[in-house]
Amino acid sequence: xxxxxxxCLWVVAAWLLSVVLNAKQSWPAAYALxxxxxxxxxxxxxxxxxxxxxxxxxxxxxxxxxxVIYAGRWIRRRLRRD
Numbered sequence: 001x002x003x004x005x006x007x008c009l010w011v012v013a014a015w016l017l018s019v020v021l022n023a024k025q026s027w028p029a030a031y032a033l034x035x036x037x038x039x040x041x042x043x044x045x046x047x048x049x050x051x052x053x054x055x056x057x058x059x060x061x062x063x064x065x066x067x068v069i070y071a072g073r074w075i076r077r078r079l080r081r082d
């Protein structure tokens with residue numbers, strides 16, 4: 001139950017940061033959210049099951065869509081070079 005609460009607090013913190021910060025400040029906040037979200041997802045997976053962690057991962061990707069888009073572009077460029 002505590003892992004679900006932590007995941008919900010992560011989503012609320014991400015929303016608050018998106019409302020308060022401007023575009024220049026949003027990338028450092030995204031890095032901090034990723035650093036805080038990864039252990040939260042692991043905790044959620046260990047306590048509630050990996051299905052819940054997969055749902056949490058999808059929610060995190062929806063919240064942090066631009067880092068996910070840029071990571072996908074980077075991976076595609078890497079695969080084309082090889």
